[in-house]
Amino acid sequence: MTQEITLEEALKLVDFDYIRGRGWRVGSVKGNVVDVHGDVGGDVGGHVYGKISGRKWYFAETPKEKLQRLVKENAGKGELLAAINQLEDS
Numbered sequence: 001m002t003q004e005i006t007l008e009e010a011l012k013l014v015d016f017d018y019i020r021g022r023g024w025r026v027g028s029v030k031g032n033v034v035d036v037h038g039d040v041g042g043d044v045g046g047h048v049y050g051k052i053s054g055r056k057w058y059f060a061e062t063p064k065e066k067l068q069r070l071v072k073e074n075a076g077k078g079e080l081l082a083a084i085n086q087l088e089d090s
Helices: 007-011 063-072 077-089
Strands: 014-019 023-029
Touching: 007 014, 063 077
Parallel strands: none
Antiparallel strands: 014 023
């Protein structure tokens, strides 16, 4: 027998949005997602494991973002200089 979820339990996991002309959509997920068969139109506030459209996902940051992150993390002089050089080269 398959265990079924109640509406109350489901609403603890997801929020729904109504988009005029398109209908109801999942607005946000309050937890982990095992599989997505569709599009993600927004931010992912966590990690992505696996692939997106068959390609391995990786985090990319611009040289400016990298320098800002290193400054906030109180990185060492060598890392900061390398980031500044990368920013100048871009």
